Amino acid sequence: MRSSDVIRMLCAAVLFLSLALFAFIPGRRRRGRRKLLIPLFVSIFVFLSTFFVDTSVLLPEPVPEGSSLQVHFIDVGQADCSLVLCDGDAMLIDGGNVADSDLVYAYLKEEGVKELDYIVCTHAHEDHVGGLAGALNYASASTALCPVEEYDSNAFRDFISYLGDTPITVPNPGDTYDLGSATFTILGPIADSDEPNNTSIVLRLEYGDTSFLFTGDAEYSEEQDIIESGAILESTVLKVGHHGSDTSSSYVFLREVMPEYAVISVGAGNSYGHPSESVLSRLNDLGAVTYRTDMQGTIICESDGNSVLFQVSKNAEADTLSPETADGRYSG
Numbered sequence: 001m002r003s004s005d006v007i008r009m010l011c012a013a014v015l016f017l018s019l020a021l022f023a024f025i026p027g028r029r030r031r032g033r034r035k036l037l038i039p040l041f042v043s044i045f046v047f048l049s050t051f052f053v054d055t056s057v058l059l060p061e062p063v064p065e066g067s068s069l070q071v072h073f074i075d076v077g078q079a080d081c082s083l084v085l086c087d088g089d090a091m092l093i094d095g096g097n098v099a100d101s102d103l104v105y106a107y108l109k110e111e112g113v114k115e116l117d118y119i120v121c122t123h124a125h126e127d128h129v130g131g132l133a134g135a136l137n138y139a140s141a142s143t144a145l146c147p148v149e150e151y152d153s154n155a156f157r158d159f160i161s162y163l164g165d166t167p168i169t170v171p172n173p174g175d176t177y178d179l180g181s182a183t184f185t186i187l188g189p190i191a192d193s194d195e196p197n198n199t200s201i202v203l204r205l206e207y208g209d210t211s212f213l214f215t216g217d218a219e220y221s222e223e224q225d226i227i228e229s230g231a232i233l234e235s236t237v238l239k240v241g242h243h244g245s246d247t248s249s250s251y252v253f254l255r256e257v258m259p260e261y262a263v264i265s266v267g268a269g270n271s272y273g274h275p276s277e278s279v280l281s282r283l284n285d286l287g288a289v290t291y292r293t294d295m296q297g298t299i300i301c302e303s304d305g306n307s308v309l310f311q312v313s314k315n316a317e318a319d320t321l322s323p324e325t326a327d328g329r330y331s332g
């Protein structure tokens with residue numbers, strides 16, 4: 001049942017009760033009757049407003065019985081790859097590097113995902129688009145979301161060629177799509193940029209009372225654009241931007257998102273010094289429980305619409321907010 005229906009039923013109950021009392025209070029007890037006018041008018045007002053106001057903000061839409069949502073943050077080293085499964089629907093967000101093609105192919109096969117409802121290339125850098133050809137070698141894709149239709153790299157050309165007849169859809173901020181009982185909204189990019197990281201598709205997925213924010217490699221300027229757009233950013237789980245680089249996850253952005261959980265997709269011993277100590281420190285300040293693919297391998301998050309549960313492949317007790325990287329070095 002939708003939250004607006006619940007509110008309408010409550011209003012109808014108040015209305016009915018008020019009218020019943022109104023009828024039973026004798027005419028001369030005017031003051032008693034007058035008091036009933038307040039709940040009467042309030043319930044009529046709230047009832048009518050449910051047709052015009054998005055009540056899901058007040059009461060989250062409950063998920064249907066038997067529904068489930070899983071987000072797999074697949075360990076592709078210094079790259080990104082997330083598989084979202086909901087009620088038989090599937091979305092792949094990025095595919096890791098070209099070298100991860102076989103891994104992504106095998107992962108989809110293992111999960112029995114032969115049809116992707118959405119394949120999302122957050123931006124054209126190889127560590128995001130590279131393995132998508134491998135995914136498309138196994139599974140078909142109904143909708144392909146990407147911020148650009150062309151990019152001068154073999155990895156991108158392979159992605160286009162494996163898409164076959166499926167055209168690239170360049171989404172606009174505010175566009176919404178259904179994935180099973182979940183819904184996701186495109187938040188960015190808002191503005192054009194010469195820096196591919198800042199063309200990253202940023203999307204927020206809602207499932208019942210839980211939400212997930214996928215940020216690609218968006219840096220400060222795209223984060224700021226999205227904040228200024230007024231979009232809802234608050235999310236239960238944040239896929240941390242740009243592998244935990246200090247060029248992303250500004251304090252002001254994190255304060256808007258206020259994640260309970262953060263996931264960093266990052267390679268052990270990478271040459272970039274990701275994740276940066278300052279981002280880890282900001283996540284620590286927010287009290288976000290943080291997971292990292294370099295320390296914990298593939299991370300699976302399951303939501304029942306009210307809360308989320310995480311399962312890691314290894315090192316469940318790892319000190320993920322430590323500036324020490326998985327191979328014992330210190331990150332910069």
Ligand SMILES: [Zn+2]
Pocket residue numbers: 079080125127128217242243
């Ligand atoms: Zn990247």
